[in-house]
Each structure stands twice: as C-alpha cells, then as structure tokens.
Amino acid sequence: MAKTIEEINQKIKKGEAVVFTAEEIIGVVKEKGLKEAAAEVDVVTTGTFGPMCSSGAYFNIGHSKPRIKLGGGRSYLNDVPAYTGLAAVDLFLGATATPDDDPRNKIHPGEFNYGGGHVIEELVAGKDVRLEATAYGTDCYPRKKLETWINIKDLNEAVLFNVRNAYQNYNVAVNLSNKTIYTYMGVLKPNLGNATYCSAGQLSPLLNDPYYKTIGIATKIFLGGGVGYVAWQGTQFNPTVARSENGVPKGGAGTLAVIGDLKQMSPRFLVGTSMLGYGPTLTVGIGVPIPILSEEILKYTTVTDDQIIGTVIDYSDAYPNRRNEPVGEVTYAQLKSGKITLQGKKVPTASLSSYPRAVEIANTLKDWIKTGKFELTQPVAYLPGPETGLTFKPLNERPIER
Amino acid sequence: MVDKKIVLHFPKRLVDRPIVSHLIKDHDLEFNILKASVTQDEEGLMVLELKGKQEEYDKGIAYLKEAGVIIESLSQNVIRNEERCTHCGACITICPVGVFELDTTTRQIKFQEKKCIACGICIKTCPPRAMELHF
Known part of the structure; x- marks a missing residue:
C-alpha cells in the first residue's frame, strides 16, 4: 500500500486528500485498525505553540539616501538591540534581545516586559517600529546616524529564522529548594510547590515522527500562521537520548531549525512573551504535516499522552549545576490531569505551551491541505537519527593561560 | 444577603485597637481577610470580604465609620485581556486563591473573576502579559 508524497499531492490537488490531526488519528486507528487506516489516510497534522527562545528574524531595510552601513555599528528596533555584524542594511533580531536600559535582574525578579520577541510580534502585526542606528561612516557609506520609522510592508525581506524550535519532548520542571525560583520554565514554588511542562504531547510534531522518518530538510510546515520550511536540524539536536519502547524520547531530543517569510505570518501565532526573572522571548506556533507513507509511520502518529514520558528535573540545583539527577518520570496524561505525585507529595501542574492553540494549528493545517492550499514536500535530506550516534555535548572548559 | 469586598484604611491612632x-x-x-498590612507611616490597610444580611452589613459599616476607619470599595480589579491570553495555563499554579481553572475537555483556562482578590501576582507571571490591573 506504500504511498508516495507525489501521490498524496495529486489527491491534495483534487481536494480529495484524507487528513486528520494527530489527536483525531488516535480514534480513527482504534476504530479501523492500522492496516485499513494506513490505506485510507494521507496526512496527519501536528501542532505546537510554546515559548521558543532560539527564534529570531532578519531584515533588509533598504538603502537610505545618503547611504549608511549598519554593519559594525549599533542598531536598535524600539530600543531593542539588533545584530549588525552583516552587510550594510541587513539586521538580525533575536527573540531574547533586551533593551540596553532594561533593569534586567538588578531588582530580582526582573519583569522583562519588552524584548526582541515583542518587536517581532509588533512588526508582524503591521505596526510601525522605530529604527535608531549609529555607524562609523565610510567613503561609500558616509552616514553615521539614522532615525526612522520602519514597517514590515516596506522592508525588502523580513524572514523568520529560528535555529531551535519544536523540541521533541522536554523537561518537567520542579523546585526542591525552600525558596521561590524564577526560570525559563516559569515561576517554580518551593518544596515541590508546582511542576511546569512545555510540550503539546500527543499533538507535538516530533513526538509523532520520533525517528524523523518523514520530517527532514525542506519539509513544508505551518510557521507562525504562514508557510515555512524546515531549514536544518535544530541546535542541540540529540537523537540518542533514552527512549521508551515506542521510540518516543523521554527528554529533549530532536529539534527543528525553521525559516519562513515573516510578511505572511500572524501575531496570533507569534506572540512576544516575558518570563519573570528570566527574560523576553517569542511564543511560536508550528505545525508539521506527516505524510502517511506506511503503516509504521501511521503507527507513530497514534502515540497518546499516557505513552509519552517526561523527565522531572529540579531547577533549583540539579539543572543550574548541570547534574543529571532526575527527580522522577511522569506521563503527559498525568501532567495534563492537573496533579502528579512526586516523593509522595501531590504536586499541581501547569503548562507553558498552549494546547488549545496547538489544536488550532493542527486544524488550520488540516484545512489548508484538504482544500488544496498546501501541498507536501519531499525532504531533500533527513535529520540525523539515533543510528548516527550524534549526541549533545556539554562545554568542557579549558583554562586560558595568560 | 450582601457579599462585598472593601478596603479599610486605619489611621495611625487606630492601628492598635x-x-x-x-x-x-x-x-x-x-x-475573610484578603490582605492586611501596616504601611511605613504606621497606617493600617486591610482588604476584607464581608458577608451577611444587608441590615447587619449597614450597621457594621456604620460602626467602622464611627470608629474613624476610612472605607473604600475595592477599586482595583484584575481582568483578563482575552485577545492576549493564549490559554497556556502558566497561571494555574500561581494564583493563591485558585481563580484559574483548567477545563480538561477544551484545555482552555477559565478565569473565575468572582474569586479574585486582586493581589496581582498573576500580572507579572503571565508570559504573554494578558492579566491587567484596572482601577
């Protein structure tokens, strides 16, 4: 019954493709069985919507008259510093960039109400953004100062380029100390006062394709409300982590580097976000279609929350000091029930990623495919699987002799 | 029956009574005492929820006024900006009175405004900053 992406695209073009979300497919396969469902179903759509710090965007702002070379100087968008180490009028803005005069954590915990992620959201929303730049001036680029409003519609390019998104599973965070801590996993109350997690679980892209059998470089995806592509494996890609029998990693494993035209995205799916005491970031919406090319691929998409294990990590000591001492393991079904049991204690849980919006993304992508608006792509190269032996290396410091 | 949240200001001379x-x-x-503190100027501040028959409530308020307590209705309240809320649920374990409740079917977060004591803890802990203090 093996299908090809070409065959699936023919059906999409005719408006005949059979598409389910990764949530719906669970019931479909239960009812019809794997064999029958694999013959019928063409695509399973996934979705995730969570804070993803390794996100950013690059812009080409056009040349001013007289010209200025931003490269080597300093540039700010709504007071948030952008990276200028490129050619004359290209800028890169990272999601966690923070205004120079932000008090940061001087009064702990800092609020971080505005940063790079917020600038990206405002640009996408079509708002004017203030660009202020200084440069050193050259014979060909004489200008030393530039202050102007810019708008996304006037930029030559505005491209979202996130180097690590859509983590395949993630830590569950707790605090074993006796004081409140402020982390990228949210506010963690003392003595196991709460536990936070950040994955769409059974709807999450890479948890539905645990061995990267379909998702690869050039896979066309839903990104930030528009269309994007997988550009590469994401940074910190770690396919060799411990996996359950069903192949699903028990902790952070695969990641995606993604790229797409910011101009066609939407602020509903790119939201500037502030983590108290940690920093600003960007909440990103991603949906990946999984072509059902075989029964095996379909089987992976039927994974349920009770089959996905998250590793519980103490963020007061073990995490900051990079000690591999898990507090325990829990399933996403337990996490989503609102309470887990750790060290004999009932611990209330909270999610940092929005499941309702992940569902919305998977459904939107499903509609695009069903109505012929979105065809699938064949990856041009695959992501490195566990067989490559690739691991995520720590930094082993080497003293610099002086 | 009345059920009201009020703010009481105790002048310095009344703090120890x-x-x-x-x-x-x-x-x-x-x-139900929702909040109580003594400021640097040694004035007392208390946010109180009072429940009872209208008649008893009125008498109680009259007593407080006579004693010299300055009464205000709870003038600040926390609202949720529905446009900004993503229903992530980060607020659930932060609120001290359990205002936020997870609907396990839709996985949306219900904001039960009536339970809110306007402490404001959720405002800075909400990642998309959807909770707002209004006066």
Whole structure:
C-alpha cells in the first residue's frame, strides 16, 4: 500500500486528500485498525505553540539616501538591540534581545516586559517600529546616524529564522529548594510547590515522527500562521537520548531549525512573551504535516499522552549545576490531569505551551491541505537519527593561560 | 444577603485597637481577610470580604465609620485581556486563591473573576502579559 508524497499531492490537488490531526488519528486507528487506516489516510497534522527562545528574524531595510552601513555599528528596533555584524542594511533580531536600559535582574525578579520577541510580534502585526542606528561612516557609506520609522510592508525581506524550535519532548520542571525560583520554565514554588511542562504531547510534531522518518530538510510546515520550511536540524539536536519502547524520547531530543517569510505570518501565532526573572522571548506556533507513507509511520502518529514520558528535573540545583539527577518520570496524561505525585507529595501542574492553540494549528493545517492550499514536500535530506550516534555535548572548559 | 469586598484604611491612632474583632463580635457578619498590612507611616490597610444580611452589613459599616476607619470599595480589579491570553495555563499554579481553572475537555483556562482578590501576582507571571490591573 506504500504511498508516495507525489501521490498524496495529486489527491491534495483534487481536494480529495484524507487528513486528520494527530489527536483525531488516535480514534480513527482504534476504530479501523492500522492496516485499513494506513490505506485510507494521507496526512496527519501536528501542532505546537510554546515559548521558543532560539527564534529570531532578519531584515533588509533598504538603502537610505545618503547611504549608511549598519554593519559594525549599533542598531536598535524600539530600543531593542539588533545584530549588525552583516552587510550594510541587513539586521538580525533575536527573540531574547533586551533593551540596553532594561533593569534586567538588578531588582530580582526582573519583569522583562519588552524584548526582541515583542518587536517581532509588533512588526508582524503591521505596526510601525522605530529604527535608531549609529555607524562609523565610510567613503561609500558616509552616514553615521539614522532615525526612522520602519514597517514590515516596506522592508525588502523580513524572514523568520529560528535555529531551535519544536523540541521533541522536554523537561518537567520542579523546585526542591525552600525558596521561590524564577526560570525559563516559569515561576517554580518551593518544596515541590508546582511542576511546569512545555510540550503539546500527543499533538507535538516530533513526538509523532520520533525517528524523523518523514520530517527532514525542506519539509513544508505551518510557521507562525504562514508557510515555512524546515531549514536544518535544530541546535542541540540529540537523537540518542533514552527512549521508551515506542521510540518516543523521554527528554529533549530532536529539534527543528525553521525559516519562513515573516510578511505572511500572524501575531496570533507569534506572540512576544516575558518570563519573570528570566527574560523576553517569542511564543511560536508550528505545525508539521506527516505524510502517511506506511503503516509504521501511521503507527507513530497514534502515540497518546499516557505513552509519552517526561523527565522531572529540579531547577533549583540539579539543572543550574548541570547534574543529571532526575527527580522522577511522569506521563503527559498525568501532567495534563492537573496533579502528579512526586516523593509522595501531590504536586499541581501547569503548562507553558498552549494546547488549545496547538489544536488550532493542527486544524488550520488540516484545512489548508484538504482544500488544496498546501501541498507536501519531499525532504531533500533527513535529520540525523539515533543510528548516527550524534549526541549533545556539554562545554568542557579549558583554562586560558595568560 | 450582601457579599462585598472593601478596603479599610486605619489611621495611625487606630492601628492598635481591636476594631475588626468588634465588627464581627457585635454584628452577624462573616469575614475573610484578603490582605492586611501596616504601611511605613504606621497606617493600617486591610482588604476584607464581608458577608451577611444587608441590615447587619449597614450597621457594621456604620460602626467602622464611627470608629474613624476610612472605607473604600475595592477599586482595583484584575481582568483578563482575552485577545492576549493564549490559554497556556502558566497561571494555574500561581494564583493563591485558585481563580484559574483548567477545563480538561477544551484545555482552555477559565478565569473565575468572582474569586479574585486582586493581589496581582498573576500580572507579572503571565508570559504573554494578558492579566491587567484596572482601577
């Protein structure tokens, strides 16, 4: 019954493709069985919507008259510093960039109400953004100062380029100390006062394709409300982590580097976000279609929350000091029930990623495919699987002799 | 029956007097202290929820006024900007009175405004900053 992406695209073009979300497919396969469902179903759509710090965007702002070379100087968008180490009028803005005069954590915990992620959201929303730049001036680029409003519609390019998104599973965070801590996993109350997690679980892209059998470089995806592509494996890609029998990693494993035209995205799916005491970031919406090319691929998409294990990590000591001492393991079904049991204690849980919006993304992508608006792509190269032996290396410091 | 949240300002001279104790003993009222503090100027501030029959409530308020307590209705309230809320759920374990409730079917977060004591803890802990303080 093996299908090809070409065959699936023919059906999409005719408006005949059979598409389910990764949530719906669970019931479909239960009812019809794997064999029958694999013959019928063409695509399973996934979705995730969570804070993803390794996100950013690059812009080409056009040349001013007289010209200025931003490269080597300093540039700010709504007071948030952008990276200028490129050619004359290209800028890169990272999601966690923070205004120079932000008090940061001087009064702990800092609020971080505005940063790079917020600038990206405002640009996408079509708002004017203030660009202020200084440069050193050259014979060909004489200008030393530039202050102007810019708008996304006037930029030559505005491209979202996130180097690590859509983590395949993630830590569950707790605090074993006796004081409140402020982390990228949210506010963690003392003595196991709460536990936070950040994955769409059974709807999450890479948890539905645990061995990267379909998702690869050039896979066309839903990104930030528009269309994007997988550009590469994401940074910190770690396919060799411990996996359950069903192949699903028990902790952070695969990641995606993604790229797409910011101009066609939407602020509903790119939201500037502030983590108290940690920093600003960007909440990103991603949906990946999984072509059902075989029964095996379909089987992976039927994974349920009770089959996905998250590793519980103490963020007061073990995490900051990079000690591999898990507090325990829990399933996403337990996490989503609102309470887990750790060290004999009932611990209330909270999610940092929005499941309702992940569902919305998977459904939107499903509609695009069903109505012929979105065809699938064949990856041009695959992501490195566990067989490559690739691991995520720590930094082993080497003293610099002086 | 009335159920009201009020803010009481105790001038310095009243801070050491058992006013709330009298308010409750002498009137048939249920109370819940939502917030209590003494400021740097040694004035007392208390946010109180009072429940009871209208008649008892009115008498209680009259007693407080007579004693010299300045009464204000709870003038600040926390609202949720529905446009900004993503229903992630980060607020659930932060709120001290359990205002946020997870609907396990839709996985949306219900904001039960009536339970809110306007402490404001959720405002800075909400990642998309959807919770707002209004005066």
